[in-house]
Amino acid sequence: MGYGNLGRGVECAIKQSPDMELAAVFTRRNPDDVKILTESVKVHSVDDIEQFSPVAGASPDKAIDVLIICGGSATDLPEQTPKYASLFNVVDSFDTHARIPEHFGNVDAASRGARTTAVISAGWDPGMFSVTRLYSESILPVGSTYTFWGKGVSQGHSDAVRRIEGVVDARQYTIPVEAALDAVRSGSEPDLTTRQKHTREVFVVAEEGADKERITEEIVTMKNYFDEYDTTVHFIGAEEMARDHSGIPHGGFVIRSGKTGWDEENTHVVEYKLALDSNPEFTSSVLVAIARATYRMSGAGMHGAKTIFDIPPAYLSPKSGEELRATML
Amino acid sequence: MGYGNLGRGVECAIKQSPDMELAAVFTRRNPDDVKILTESVKVHSVDDIEQFSPVAGASPDKAIDVLIICGGSATDLPEQTPKYASLFNVVDSFDTHARIPEHFGNVDAASRGARTTAVISAGWDPGMFSVTRLYSESILPVGSTYTFWGKGVSQGHSDAVRRIEGVVDARQYTIPVEAALDAVRSGSEPDLTTRQKHTREVFVVAEEGADKERITEEIVTMKNYFDEYDTTVHFIGAEEMARDHSGIPHGGFVIRSGKTGWDEENTHVVEYKLALDSNPEFTSSVLVAIARATYRMSGAGMHGAKTIFDIPPAYLSPKSGEELRATML
Numbered sequence: 001m002g003y004g005n006l007g008r009g010v011e012c013a014i015k016q017s018p019d020m021e022l023a024a025v026f027t028r029r030n031p032d033d034v035k036i037l038t039e040s041v042k043v044h045s046v047d048d049i050e051q052f053s054p055v056a057g058a059s060p061d062k063a064i065d066v067l068i069i070c071g072g073s074a075t076d077l078p079e080q081t082p083k084y085a086s087l088f089n090v091v092d093s094f095d096t097h098a099r100i101p102e103h104f105g106n107v108d109a110a111s112r113g114a115r116t117t118a119v120i121s122a123g124w125d126p127g128m129f130s131v132t133r134l135y136s137e138s139i140l141p142v143g144s145t146y147t148f149w150g151k152g153v154s155q156g157h158s159d160a161v162r163r164i165e166g167v168v169d170a171r172q173y174t175i176p177v178e179a180a181l182d183a184v185r186s187g188s189e190p191d192l193t194t195r196q197k198h199t200r201e202v203f204v205v206a207e208e209g210a211d212k213e214r215i216t217e218e219i220v221t222m223k224n225y226f227d228e229y230d231t232t233v234h235f236i237g238a239e240e241m242a243r244d245h246s247g248i249p250h251g252g253f254v255i256r257s258g259k260t261g262w263d264e265e266n267t268h269v270v271e272y273k274l275a276l277d278s279n280p281e282f283t284s285s286v287l288v289a290i291a292r293a294t295y296r297m298s299g300a301g302m303h304g305a306k307t308i309f310d311i312p313p314a315y316l317s318p319k320s321g322e323e324l325r326a327t328m329l
Numbered sequence: 330m331g332y333g334n335l336g337r338g339v340e341c342a343i344k345q346s347p348d349m350e351l352a353a354v355f356t357r358r359n360p361d362d363v364k365i366l367t368e369s370v371k372v373h374s375v376d377d378i379e380q381f382s383p384v385a386g387a388s389p390d391k392a393i394d395v396l397i398i399c400g401g402s403a404t405d406l407p408e409q410t411p412k413y414a415s416l417f418n419v420v421d422s423f424d425t426h427a428r429i430p431e432h433f434g435n436v437d438a439a440s441r442g443a444r445t446t447a448v449i450s451a452g453w454d455p456g457m458f459s460v461t462r463l464y465s466e467s468i469l470p471v472g473s474t475y476t477f478w479g480k481g482v483s484q485g486h487s488d489a490v491r492r493i494e495g496v497v498d499a500r501q502y503t504i505p506v507e508a509a510l511d512a513v514r515s516g517s518e519p520d521l522t523t524r525q526k527h528t529r530e531v532f533v534v535a536e537e538g539a540d541k542e543r544i545t546e547e548i549v550t551m552k553n554y555f556d557e558y559d560t561t562v563h564f565i566g567a568e569e570m571a572r573d574h575s576g577i578p579h580g581g582f583v584i585r586s587g588k589t590g591w592d593e594e595n596t597h598v599v600e601y602k603l604a605l606d607s608n609p610e611f612t613s614s615v616l617v618a619i620a621r622a623t624y625r626m627s628g629a630g631m632h633g634a635k636t637i638f639d640i641p642p643a644y645l646s647p648k649s650g651e652e653l654r655a656t657m658l
Binding site: 011104126133185261274275276277285308321322 | 338340341342344345346366426429430433450455457459460461462463464466467468469470471514516589590591595596597598599600601602603604605606607610611613614615618621636637638639640641642643645646647650651653654655657658
């Protein structure tokens with residue numbers, strides 16, 4: 001459901017999964033205007049989606065096992081996920097951390113009513129970073145957890161800069177501070193301010209004759225986005241922007257250090273790092289693995305809203321329990 | 330069950346877990362000879378263990394929720410875990426990778442018969458490394474996984490050196506090769522030989538007048554232990570051994586790199602790293618978190634042998650689903 005960067009990433013990830021099949025793509029646009037990569041798969045208008053719903057009685061050859069909802073967290077998912085959870089098993093990548101409890105509640109009500117399984121917030125943060133935080137804190141209850149993001153492109157911050165007068169295009173990178181990472185890795189559990197953890201770097205293509213000093217000032221003082229960070233602004237040409245900044249890389253670190261021993265005399269450091277060429281494609285790859293788990297949970301009668309915290313890891317893999325124990329344990 | 334390094338580590342980890350209580354320690358030794366750290370908890374002979382078994386009808390005040398079996402993988406656990414799984418919910422840290430399927434089968438039969446829950450191979454490898462391999466491969470099915478161990482003390486290799494004539498004491502460190510780690514992190518999916526991945530460093534206290542050249546030769550050519558590695562041998566005094574090599578640090582890396590995109594044009598690297606001051610204490614901390622999950626699985630009717638692959642991560646945490654979603658997702 002939805003065919004932007006995330007939807008295209010899901011399509012690519014399904015191609016890598018021999019046990020999965022792309023059944024259909026649904027769009028709010030005119031289906032004729034949406035060209036997808038997989039030949040032989042049809043693009044449908046979202047208006048026709050109920051015909052594919054097992055809850056609404058679709059025939060077995062038409063019924064869709066899992067609907068992967070590839071919308072945005074700001075306005076799409078809060079409306080779409082509860083709506084479609086009443087018709088399908090669903091997965092989304094809802095990533096507005098502060099609104100997760102509310103979203104979970106809405107999706108839970110819809111999916112329990114329809115006896116479907118709905119996994120929300122599948123991706124890397126929330127997602128793989130979250131489950132790493134959970135495991136690490138459960139194992140090392142006395143300690144501190146740190147999350148760093150980057151180096152990577154923040155879409156929201158790039159958009160905010162683009163709204164400044166005189167800006168034609170912008171790309172914002174979030175960069176973890178190496179000294180902060182090292183302090184955390186030492187196990188010393190430092191207190192770190194926002195400014196000490198990350199810096200921001202912005203590349204701007206300005207209109208001809210625009211006041212670059214004013215643009216820079218507006219960026220570095222922008223409330224909630226930049227004012228708490230050390231921000232560097234570079235003005236570049238449109239060609240350089242296209243050549244060097246067209247990718248959507250991202251990643252980051254979850255680090256927990258904790259103490260064990262009768263007198264907490266031993267220190268342990270757990271570090272999980274992601275370095276991603278394509279933020280949306282990695283998120284899509286998580287969505288597809290979680291879709292496999294969603295189908296299995298549905299089959300096991302595990303209905304209602306779920307998160308990665310509720311999923312037995314084996315459900316994510318196409319391999320049998322026996323294979324997993326023999327090859328991966 | 331068992332009070333060596335691992336048992337003492339479990340005792341310390343329980344102290345850090347307000348929702349858990351150490352009920353009793355069982356030993357094969359004379360209980361009077363075993364001094365534990367927790368006042369008010371009794372050490373019992375293993376001969377009396379059935380009195381504490383809920384399966385054998387122990388009274389609620391005496392019945393033990395989970396028995397954490399802290400024996401060795403070579404001879405203890407293959408016998409103990411099936412035996413006690415017929416009396417208790419159990420957890421072990423069985424780590425002989427090649428024999429996991431056989432061990433799983435034996436434990437499964439015993440625990441299904443008794444309707445108990447038995448989690449095997451809880452620790453960090455097998456354990457946290459395994460679940461990282463599983464998640465990473467499920468998300469990035471096209472790619473390669475690498476596991477590196479160290480820098481850390483290998484007990485088995487240290488023991489092997491101690492058996493050489495003229496050796497009084499020995500400590501063996503396994504060390505990952507930095508260049509190999511960097512090659513893997515680059516996403517290039519290199520083919521690496523055993524020799525390219527790890528080196529071994531051995532510290533030896535020799536008998537006075539012992540032939541150090543012969544000892545060195547016996548070490549570096551030892552089949553299965555050292556012959557496939559570049560090994561450095563240092564002769565040191567007993568004092569230096571006690572001062573600099575009495576700890577049991579360990580750790581390592583699981584790294585998966587994989588490709589996504591329609592033409593596999595994007596590379597992603599997932600890296601999980603552990604740096605542990607005390608190998609047994611970290612393993613014990615995993616055992617205790619898994620014990621919490623074991624109790625919950627038992628309550629949910631999930632009987633039989635299980636591994637970390639089968640456990641919903643939320644079961645490891647003392648926090649409620651609501652708390653976890655609000656604070657950690």
